[in-house]
Every structure is written in structure tokens, then in C-alpha cells.
Amino acid sequence: MKTKLLILIAFGWLAFTSCSKYPPASSRVAEDLAIYTQVDVNTDFNNYKTFSMPNTIVYIDGKDTSTLNNSNATVLLNRIALDMKNRGFEQIANTGKPDFGFNVTAIKTTTTTVYSPGWYYGYPGYYPWGYPSYGYPYYPTYISSYSAGTVIIDLVDLKNVVNNTIMVRWNAFIRGLVTNMHTQTEITNSVDQAFKQTPSLITTPVTK
Numbered sequence: 001m002k003t004k005l006l007i008l009i010a011f012g013w014l015a016f017t018s019c020s021k022y023p024p025a026s027s028r029v030a031e032d033l034a035i036y037t038q039v040d041v042n043t044d045f046n047n048y049k050t051f052s053m054p055n056t057i058v059y060i061d062g063k064d065t066s067t068l069n070n071s072n073a074t075v076l077l078n079r080i081a082l083d084m085k086n087r088g089f090e091q092i093a094n095t096g097k098p099d100f101g102f103n104v105t106a107i108k109t110t111t112t113t114v115y116s117p118g119w120y121y122g123y124p125g126y127y128p129w130g131y132p133s134y135g136y137p138y139y140p141t142y143i144s145s146y147s148a149g150t151v152i153i154d155l156v157d158l159k160n161v162v163n164n165t166i167m168v169r170w171n172a173f174i175r176g177l178v179t180n181m182h183t184q185t186e187i188t189n190s191v192d193q194a195f196k197q198t199p200s201l202i203t204t205p206v207t208k
Contacts, residue, residue: 033182034175035190037197043169045203048159050092051100053081057151058105068106075184076177077104079191080153087195088205100169103154106177151177153194155201170201 056067057076080102081091092098155170172194177187195201 033177033186033190035193035197036173036175037194038171039198039200040167040169041200043157043200045169045201048089048099048157048203049205050090050096050098051081051084051102051155052092052094052096052098053077053102054104058103059108060105061108072184072187073106075187076151076191079188080104083191083195087201088203090205097158099157099159101156101158103152103156105152105154106149107152108149149177150175153191170198172197 054077056069057073059066059068084100085091089100094101151172151174153172153174154168157167157169160167172191174190174194176182177190
């Protein structure tokens with residue numbers, strides 16, 4: 001991944017600091033998205049017919065926990081529900097005792113890197129000393145900061161709860177969807193890809 005920094009050059013004894021976002025916004029959208037899925041290979045999804053969806057997404061930013069209920073969160077949750085329906089499952093209310101439930105969590109992390117080479121005295125090939133009155137250059141401090149996030153989708157088994165233990169039968173990790181840099185089309189495509197990676201996540205629709 002290429003790093004592009006806006007460098008402010010310092011002259012004489014003036015100290016400047018360059019600050020930029022990394023990676024650049026133009027490339028972050030394409031490069032950040034990565035999708036990883038896991039499935040319980042011993043689960044026969046034909047034994048499950050119904051599911052329910054949460055209304056919000058749990059949002060973790062550092063030590064703070066809140067909920068996401070904006071338009072992007074709605075698009076994400078609706079796409080999960082649509083993909084489940086397309087695989088034969090029926091969405092019902094939480095009060096209807098669904099076979100499956102979903103936990104959807106978004107975790108945001110911010111990484112900041114500071115590099116400060118400091119002052120340079122002397123010339124290449126000579127001893128590193130000199131006199132300040134000669135005005136040797138100051139190399140600025142470079143600060144790169146970028147935010148990345150991961151959406152975690154857990155499909156939990158509400159049909160077979162043993163000793164108050166709820167098992168996760170499938171989950172997906174989508175990196176990059178909480179940077180607020182992606183379109184809703186990219187959000188839906190990412191969810192679709194997560195389901196495509198698990199062909200066994202399908203059931204025979206209930207005949208009415």
C-alpha cells in the first residue's frame with residue numbers, strides 16, 4: 001500500500017510538522033475492504049428455517065460503546081436479511097422464537113505513527129558535528145494517521161441453547177466498512193460476498 005505524505009519543509013531554525021491521513025482517501029476505499037468468513041462445518045442449515053434481525057449495530061470506538069442506527073447501518077442490516085431470505089430463510093420477529101439471530105458489531109481503530117528524525121549536523125561522509133550559526137536544516141516530524149474498522153456479523157443458534165450457552169454457527173469479518181469512506185453499493189456488495197463464501201449457508205424454504 002503506497003503512502004503519500006504532504007511534507008512541509010523547514011528552513012533555518014524554524015520547526016514545522018507535517019500531518020496527513022494514511023493511506024490516502026483515494027486508495028483506502030479500494031484497498032481496505034477485506035472479507036473473511038467462518039462456518040461450523042457440522043451444522044446442517046436445513047434444520048433451521050427462521051431468523052430475526054437487530055434494529056441497530058453495536059459500535060465500539062476505543063473504550064466507548066454505542067450503537068449505529070444511521071442510513072449505512074440500515075443498509076447493512078437490510079442486506080443481511082435479504083441474503084438470508086434469498087437462501088430460503090424466513091425473517092420473523094424476536095418474539096416469534098426464531099431459529100437464528102444476528103449480532104452485528106462495528107469496531108473502529110485509529111492508528112497514528114510519528115516519525116521525528118530531528119536535527120542533522122554535518123555532511124555525509126564527515127563527522128556529525130557543525131555549528132548552529134551555519135543554519136543546518138531541520139527535518140520535520142511526520143505524522144501519519146488513519147482509521148480502519150471491522151464489521152463482525154455473528155449468526156447465533158437460538159434453536160439449540162444448552163446450559164444458557166448460545167453457539168455461533170457462522171460469522172463474517174468485513175474490514176473497512178466503518179471508515180465512512182464507502183458507498184452503500186460497496187456495503188451491500190461486501191455483505192453479498194460474505195454469503196457467497198459460504199455455499200452451505202442455505203435451507204429449504206418452508207412450504208406454506
